[in-house]
Amino acid sequence: MASRVLAIWCMDWPAVAAAAAADLPATAPVAVTLANRVIACSSAARSAGVQRGLRRREAVSRCPQLHVATADPDRDARFFERVVAAVNELVPRAEVLRPGLLVLPVRGAARVFGSEPAAAEQLTDAVAAAGAECQVGIADRLSTAVFAARAGRIVAPGEDVPFLSALSIRQLATEPSLSGPGRKGLAELLWRMGIRTIGQFAALPRAEVASRFGADALVAHRFACGEPERPPSGGGPPPELDAVLHCDPPVDRVDAAAFAGRSLAAALHHRLLAAGVGCTRLAIHAVTANGEELNRVWRCAEPLTEDATADRVRWQLDGWLHNRTIDRPTAPVTRLRLQAIEVVSGAALQLPLWGGLGEDDRLRARRALVRVQGLLGHQAVQVPVLSGGRGPAERITLTPLGDEPVPRADPHQPWPGRIPDPAPSVLLDDPVELLDAQDHPVRVTGRGLFSADPVRLTAHGRDDRVRWWAGPWPVDERWWAPEGAGGPAGRTARAQVLLAGRCASDPGTALLLCYRRRRWYLEGIYE
Template identity: 40%
Template sequence: MADRSVVAWLPDFPILACGGTDTEPVAVVDRDMVVACSAAARADGVRRRMRLRSAQACSPQLRVVERDLVAEMRTFERVAGHLEATVMPRLEVIRPGLLAAPARGPARYWGGEQHLVERLVAAVAEVGLPARAGIADAVFTAALAARRGEIVPAGGDAAWLAPHPVGVLGVRQLAELLERLGVRTVGDFARLPADKVSARFGAEGLVAHRTARGEEPRPLIVRTGSDECTVTHRFEPAEERLEAAAFATKALADRFHDRLAAAGLVAARLEAVVDLADGRRLSRIFRHEGRLSSLAVTERVRGVLQAWTEAGVLGAGPERGLTALTLRPEQLSQDAGRQTALFGDRHTPEEIERAAARVQALLGHRAVVSMATGGGRAPAERVRLVPFGDVADARRDADGPWPGQIPAPYPAATFPEQLPAELSDADGRPVAVSGRLALSSAPALITVDGYGQAAVTGWAGPWPVLERWWDKDGGRRIARMQVAAADGHAWLLVIEQGRWWAEAHYG
């Protein structure tokens, strides 16, 4: 009989790890996107994957915390270590706040699956954190069931998943495409023929299809590895400094990924093993599945090492230092690649190239375009539409230097053609900018064609731009300002030859 999987889930763990509470509106942000939010923030309308600016508009009192994965791993290691010591001897960390383990052995020990779930939740509560747990045949189904605290009957994964929307499969682009095709539930997707799914959506779509059918693409096996892809760094003498160990981990993770890539393999899990000078060996297993970069591996290992240090497991002195650090892959499988056009990579399948060429033949070379980022002083210059098949101008380096480019925050939208605008003071006189970048008077009113007139509540600038000063006919001398209005609009204005124009809008 195939093994069952148990998953423990700690709701809003990134919020708990940074000291937040449900009563305070808090959002943990990574690269300007919300990755977790408290209950109070959700009550204000904040959601995961929401842009920071939109989240702050929903909740003006929102406290924003930049994500610290190392700190999350350090906090979560307390939970993982306690569960290993009190509930089940081996488990794997999927991400901070989510872990999994085979359920059959622990369920027998604790007197059944229901008792295992109750013991798991109680053990997490012993370290002062809330948790839910679920059991199913596949790890994915168990993780979804954990959010409801349910146990899926053996062999019932597919039926339990069937009513869920396709968005729960976790591949947003695939879900959006399936919904446009009329395939809105996991059950509808599971009923599609596997060969058709593979041909249309590629390897990653096929993995999602197996998940929808309740199958485990990479079964949860505690220890199956490959010595050929295992990498080890030995410290001579024993290393006592955490920073030096983290630096070695980054180099080791690079070697680890290089070996997997050279062999054309992907690992379902990664085990980090630490040998100590006193003869002890410590380890932690992470879910990998080809998704963890070298930096992500380093952050996870560093967080665990910090947790072990704070718990007194690691310490100073030659008898407590690290003598070796090993990264060992578990359950290797062939790296089948993925359908890159659907899932966001730069390369395009041959079928798409042929279709684009046919459209260009019918409608013209510029009928099919792609966006390319480049350098420029104005917002509209930084993103350009390049005809499909053309190579973007590599000379327009986005990093510059671009003297005169506007500072952050950047506009949400630019206009194809600048809109006529007027900027006047409290007496109705036009505001001008001198050659020394001094305003003739304080702005009080702004008028933009099509948007009406509003009072000015704040401004920044002006900033000068002098382009092609050596060219008598092609040179350009302008100044830009950011202006906020009482009606909620904010504008990027440009003044050229004494006239104001609205160049972009801040949403």
């Protein structure tokens, strides 16, 4: 009874948060997309035929009234704070696994409300009063309680293994907060091998699983076998494994608090690295000018990185400062504290070959960038993210430092007509002139060919001889859209040219040219 855990799972939480942000009713069809594909949708959207994995266009065609929102972890965490505050009013010490899922010890709640089913009913009503639907699961172990919540069941004491053994092996990868990055591939591989249930996976020899599938599979096998997990409240770590920041002046804006939280995360991880441990359970503590104290605990399946810690601090502060909950502070924050209340030893961490988890040079560079971002604004410092597209510039999405790296298009999808590797190392968009032997402009004909052989390239007072060229390659996209609505204006094509060197030892410069709107542009330089 002492180790029983209760899990609260809010179904389709990204869609619920998106609907709340848009002031839509709970019955509205909503879908959340990432890289142009649906990753979450409401029950009303599913009733209209919308499913996960659909392209955005196909989802809208199935449900014309569909409200489509882009994935936003900050929004999910901000609106989930209402649910956490409602649960904490009844049962304290709730731990957030991710926005939409939390766990808590059930022993005290069962004593207060009379039984475990009564506690589950009271918490379900509290979540409903906060504006969300949920399912509750109770089991002996935390991981089993999460799966029981997905099934809406209360697992009897000592029945964790029989409950898990009947689940599909693909269930191993359904909950990201309990699985490693390669868990989905592991589940698919086991399915192809004929292992269809978690019970069949548990029957495999431990040594064979460790040698064949790796470390994450070993963790999954221990879970499938019903072996004890780390307790919800780990042994007290050394008191120096925390980081404290006194805010002067006090912080009353989320962006300022997030910047402070990022520096605080760097300080905490520097101490964790020195101690040779990783944090899997993080406590965020804030004190306001009126003496109010706010606390929240976040748990993660894997040791938190510095960026992951900073993200959770930002999400939590955003939830405290923006939501109309009981926990909302009435004065600016004067003190922030991060504490690693559950740690794992260095043996559980995959350290790089040189240095630790965060090299000094990397930390100094990131702190400098965060400082620049604080001085010039959130959009002033941006980092590239690999995206999908045909041209080299289209394959880069710039996102502000610290935000979720979300590409405009899925880079793993096929892109016919994409420029083959290697890509240009320098991207430009400068107009140039491509001339033939008679100094006439070289164009691209309707058959996708050069109007004449290119001989010279002129731009900005330079006149270079073309030694070699390849192409042109027509770009046939959005041909159905009219000009001015995103459609092409004339023919579009790309070509590669090699300029002659200045001397015999100079191999020349390779360029990527793009022909659009009836003129040539220098799109990239190969170095």
